[in-house]
Amino acid sequence: MKVAFPVVSLSLLLLSGCSNYTFHSNLDKDEINNYFKPSQVTLYENRMPDAPYTALGMIEGTDCQIDENASPASVANARTDARRKAADKNANGIIMQKCAAIPEPAEGCFTRTLCIGQAIKVSGQ
Template sequence: MKILFPIASLLLLSACGSNYVFKSNLDPAAINDYFKPSQVQLFENSVPSSPYVVLGMVEGNDCQIEQNAAPASFANARTDARRKAADMNANGILIKNCAEIPEPAEGCFSRTLCVGQAIKIKTE
């Protein structure tokens, strides 16, 4: 048992020096876009307690492309709106309304839409 520990440690340390290459299906150029929505605070049925400036209107939508796919959701539509607000350098979004579109656009089996205001909350 005393001999096994040094041998196992040696094997682990030798693996650290290997030239292992990590490959991923994530696009390195778009990695920041994946996390954009998390930079925008969502306000639904409330307003920020700090002063803010309205930067403009944004809308987000979700489309169910295939019949056997998950139905369009309000959560995905809000996330799309948050991403668009981040593109406007907003750090918050006031969601005004979300709705299921009764007659979805061509190519969608179901569709949801959320509309809101992109805002910049003043930080002290």
């Protein structure tokens, strides 16, 4: 019984200290939706959608290695950029045509990757 009282007292003291706790984050609450945009767009690579769809326009996604010590440009990041741009057109899918490393990088890029695809709106999704 003597051990239980200090444990309960300590627990109550710790819990009461949390009552005025506020959480601060470096995430921008207005930009959090942009973070999840790519997940709303299905990537069709080497296959076509099973349902009818409407073409919304061509999409280009890029990735750029901005300095020598940064990660090299990747196809995965370029595809994600393309999916984000497709979501901006209210697409729920993208038919990826081609992804490739660009042999002559753009100004300010050590390496660059480009993906091109067709933004689509698939019926029933």
